[in-house]
């Protein structure tokens with residue numbers, strides 16, 4: 104697609120969605136709702152927490168998840184899902200991955216036919232190995248399901264810091280004939296503001312794999328940072344993490360190049376660079392030797408990469424793909440592997456070609472030990 108649409112009478116037309124329902128009143132749901140409201144949409148948030156909903160309506164703030172961030176006064180919220188969905192012409196769903204199936208089934212009771220749903224949760228369902236859009240699709244039937252994903256901390260987005268994200272939906276035959284009228288194009292236009300820059304993708308698998316895998320790699324980066332390793336190590340994990348995203352995306356029918364975009368390399372870079380990320384932060388705390396129960400001072404915090412380390416490793420095995428960083432993080436989180444030993448084993452894996460077209464594998468003669476790298 105090279106033309107941008109709408110600038111002259113002969114240009115292709117893309118109509119934004121006017122009324123958007125946002126399901127989920129957490130940090131990211133509220134930030135996306137605010138973007139849509141700033142873009143001029145009528146937006147209603149559904150949240151199950153009365154206090155949060157009242158604060159959005161009465162003081163234009165989400166005091167629970169985004170304190171001190173002023174929200175668009177036009178934004179309204181309700182504790183009734185049916186109210187949020189009535190009359191909506193697009194839906195944005197943002198709940199943690201463990202709740203997507205249940206919430207999508209509830210949404211299915213009220214959603215008008217054919218209304219597109221962007222599921223902005225990052226993860227893979229345990230057991231089924233399904234992407235979040237696929238889980239939602241199973242519950243919602245024949246509505247277009249996609250996502251909005253990228254390097255997007257909720258607070259920065261809601262404050263209006265320049266942010267970019269990819270809107271991805273699979274393209275139907277009709278969408279290919281007229282991409283300007285596709286749900287991806289309409290959603291991208293609906294969410295565009297002077298500070299929120301959108302891109303359009305038809306590779307939903309590639310985009311969602313980027314978002315899910317980056318959380319696991321970020322936990323790994325955090326672990327190594329917390330354990331005292333330095334910048335070289337982090338850069339290596341980021342780069343090889345992108346490789347792991349690529350092979351999994353491709354094995355599932357996605358495209359390798361999608362992973363080098365905002366929702367893959369972009370989000371991975373953000374998440375592995377800052378302890379604003381809950382995934383990175385969990386890794387740092389564990390790397391410093393904190394017990395899991397004491398992390399985040401014992402508060403329940405959404406850390407998608409934690410459960411997803413296991414579901415991603417399971418999925419990778421099912422499609423015969425090797426993801427050594429994710430496997431290492433999973434072994435530390437869920438199998439009691441000792442952190443330094445597990446990373447030492449990762450670092451002394453066989454020597455391989457970096458372009459994978461160079462089909463070579465040499466036994467690494469080094470003994471697994473990272474103590475000299477750890478300044479000890």
Ligand SMILES: NC(=O)C1=CN([C@@H]2O[C@H](COP(=O)(O)OP(=O)(O)OC[C@H]3O[C@@H](n4cnc5c(N)ncnc54)[C@H](OP(=O)(O)O)[C@@H]3O)[C@@H](O)[C@H]2O)C=CC1
Nearest residue numbers: 128129130131132152198199202224225255256257405407
């Ligand atoms: N925060 C961020 O910067 C970004 C987050 N994301 C993704 O968005 C998803 C949500 O994260 P985020 O918004 O940050 O999480 P938060 O912890 O901020 O909010 C989670 C929200 O989900 C609600 N919720 C949980 N379970 C249910 C349920 N069964 N029914 C209805 N609502 C439910 C919670 O309600 P309650 O308050 O009542 O518990 C809460 O409002 C994750 O997959 C995350 O990876 C993606 C990009 C950026």
Ligand SMILES: O=C(CO)COP(=O)(O)O
Nearest residue numbers: 253254255256380381382
């Ligand atoms: O996905 C995110 C930014 O794009 C948020 O990352 P965390 O869930 O690790 O906080």
